[in-house]
Structure formats: C-alpha cells, structure tokens
Amino acid sequence: MAEGTKTLDISTLKTFENAAAGHDGVLSDPSGQLFIKPCTQAEVDFYQQTLIDHPGFAELMPAFVGTLSLGAPAQVVDSTAAQEFLQRNQAQKGPQFPGPKVAAGTAIVLENLEHGFTHPNVLDLKLGSCLYDPTSTAPEKAARLDKVASETTSGSLNFRIAGMKVWNGMSFDIYDKLYGRNFNADNIKDGLATFFAGLSVGLKTDDAAGLLETIEAEVSKARHSLERLESRMYSVSLLIIYEGDSTALDALMGGVPKTPRVQEKAPTLGEVKQSEEEEEEEEDEPPAAYRVNMIDFAHATWTPGQGKDENIIAGLKNIETQMDQLISRLVD
Numbered sequence: 655m656a657e658g659t660k661t662l663d664i665s666t667l668k669t670f671e672n673a674a675a676g677h678d679g680v681l682s683d684p685s686g687q688l689f690i691k692p693c694t695q696a697e698v699d700f701y702q703q704t705l706i707d708h709p710g711f712a713e714l715m716p717a718f719v720g721t722l723s724l725g726a727p728a729q730v731v732d733s734t735a736a737q738e739f740l741q742r743n744q745a746q747k748g749p750q751f752p753g754p755k756v757a758a759g760t761a762i763v764l765e766n767l768e769h770g771f772t773h774p775n776v777l778d779l780k781l782g783s784c785l786y787d788p789t790s791t792a793p794e795k796a797a798r799l800d801k802v803a804s805e806t807t808s809g810s811l812n813f814r815i816a817g818m819k820v821w822n823g824m825s826f827d828i829y830d831k832l833y834g835r836n837f838n839a840d841n842i843k844d845g846l847a848t849f850f851a852g853l854s855v856g857l858k859t860d861d862a863a864g865l866l867e868t869i870e871a872e873v874s875k876a877r878h879s880l881e882r883l884e885s886r887m888y889s890v891s892l893l894i895i896y897e898g899d900s901t902a903l904d905a906l907m908g909g910v911p912k913t914p915r916v917q918e919k920a921p922t923l924g925e926v927k928q929s930e931e932e933e934e935e936e937e938d939e940p941p942a943a944y945r946v947n948m949i950d951f952a953h954a955t956w957t958p959g960q961g962k963d964e965n966i967i968a969g970l971k972n973i974e975t976q977m978d979q980l981i982s983r984l985v986d
Contacts, residue, residue, distance in 0.1 A: 689766040697952045714948045716764040773821040775898035777849045778891050780816040781969040787888050810839040812969035821898030856900025870977040872946035877970040885963045888953040896944040906943040
C-alpha cells in the first residue's frame with residue numbers, strides 16, 4: 655500500500671445518529687471523529703479543488719480526510735491537507751461495533767463537526783432561493799423544488815431551517831425538515847430563538863449576547879469569503895453548532911473571544927491576512943463553545959467569470975439580520 659494511505663474497516667463503522675438534517679446512509683467511525691456519507695465524484699472534486707485553489711474558503715468547510723470505497727475493500731485515501739488529522743484518529747482506537755449494511759459506491763470522509771462537544775446543539779440552514787442547478791435538473795424536480803421554495807422562507811429569505819437538534823438537559827429534541835417549512839419571513843425568528851434558547855440557560859445575558867455576536871461574525875466571514883469568489887452553489891447549508899450542556903458551555907466561555915458587532919463592509923486584504931495569522935496562533939486553544947461551517951457541496955462548482963453567488967450570499971445576509979434581531983431582543 656502506498657505511503658499516505660490508511661485502511662478503515664467497514665465492520666467498525668456505525669450509523670451516524672441524531673443528525674440535525676437527515677442524509678441516508680451516513681456513518682461514523684468508532685472514535686466519532688469521522689463523518690462518512692455517500693457522495694458523487696463531483697463533490698469529491700469540489701473538496702479537492704477548493705483545497706488547492708481556495709484554501710481560505712476550505713477553512714469554512716469540514717476537513718476533507720479522503721474517500722472510502724463502500725462494499726469492499728474499505729480504504730481511505732488521504733488528502734495531503736488532512737493526513738495528520740486521520741493519523742490522529744487512527745491512534746485513538748475506540749470500541750468495535752458491528753458494521754451496518756452499506757451500499758457499494760464512493761463515500762466522502764470528513765471530520766465530524768460535532769465531535770468534541772459534550773451535547774452539541776446543531777442547526778442546519780439550507781441556503782438559497784434556487785435549490786437546484788438549472789443547467790442539469792430535470793423539469794419535474796425543478797418544479798417540485800420551486801414549490802418548496804415558494805412556500806417556505808427559502809423563497810422569501812434565501813434560507814430555511816432544514817433541521818436542528820437541541821439538548822433539553824436529558825435528551826435531544828429533534829426538529830426535522832417539516833418543522834422548518836412551517837415558518838415564514840415574519841416568524842422565522844421564533845425557530846431561531848428555539849435553537850439558541852440554551853444560551854440563556856447556562857450563561858449570563860452579556861455572555862449569551864457575546865456568543866451570539868461571535869457566531870454572527872462567523873456567518874459574516876462566510877459571506878465575505880463568497881463575495882470575493884466566483885461560484886455557484888445549490889442546496890448547500892450553513893451549519894451552526896454550540897455546546898448544549900450548560901455546565902460545559904459556562905466553563906468554555908472563559909476562552910471565547912468577544913467579537914465586535916459585524917460590520918457591513920468586507921474586510922481589507924490586510925485585515926484578512928491579520929485574521930489568518932491570528933487563527934494560526936490560536937490552533938492549540940481548548941475546544942470551542944461553537945462552530946460555524948458550510949456543508950453539503952454535491953451541487954457546488956467554482957465558476958470563474960460568472961461573478962459572485964448572489965443566491966447564497968442573500969441567504970447569509972438575512973441570517974445575519976435575524977441574528978441581529980435575536981441579540982437585540984436578548985439585551986433589551
């Protein structure tokens with residue numbers, strides 16, 4: 655076997671449970687560090703191209719570990735950027751589980767963004783009013799997705815709640831995709847308030863507002879990144895995670911930076927460079943109280959010459975607006 659290649663035994667994989675938004679056939683490894691889902695070659699290509707051509711945006715994505723051939727033999731092929739991540743995982747052997755039945759094909763292997771949290775509260779926000787690639791989608795499917803958009807906040811706000819899970823102190827409350835389809839532009843704030851209600855349980859008002867501001871700043875960072883790039887992304891999601899265990903969250907808050915309120919102007923190149931240098935210095939910090947990432951790139955491409963992706967950017971702007979309102983309601 656070539657150097658830089660690791661094997662992963664399918665018999666040790668287990669079903670990924672309590673997902674905020676369901677994907678059929680999603681698995682995880684025994685340690686819980688890896689997230690394994692069936693994919694198309696186009697999604698693998700997008701991850702690989704992004705690592706090479708757009709490393710700044712790659713920081714907003716889950717770490718790409720490699721691919722897995724489902725069905726036999728099981729083998730993960732490292733990406734150079736994630737090789738060290740996989741080696742750490744191999745060193746932390748977990749208990750063995752009987753493997754679930756999996757269909758033959760290719761799966762993408764990513765870091766599990768929920769790993770490291772005690773009880774992660776997870777919100778999946780589907781971005782865009784157009785939910786499909788108009789150049790390659792069958793008319794009947796396009797009509798169905800247009801109907802979904804027109805009847806939900808996908809059409810009015812360019813985002814909708816695709817699913818979420820919230821720790822209630824004893825177990826997770828799971829909200830599926832139908833939950834998010836009940837909201838409109840006027841009451842979507844209630845769905846977001848339900849998700850973020852846990853912040854007020856274990857934190858003082860100022861700390862809760864500060865963490866919301868920090869999360870909003872990460873949403874703004876994703877928007878600024880896309881405003882500087884040329885892409886078309888359909889049915890991608892913004893994933894927001896924060897620690898749902900009130901005791902653990904309170905302990906973690908000592909290390910959470912208080913981020914100034916988001917500015918509407920995009921950062922200068924100097925500010926971007928300074929931010930990247932600061933992030934490099936913070937790599938060895940304790941686990942964070944939150945994460946904000948872009949996910950689901952099965953229908954995403956880089957499109958030089960076609961301009962920025964207003965379909966996704968509009969959704970991110972509206973999420974920022976909704977979070978501003980949440981913060982105002984919290985501190986008033």
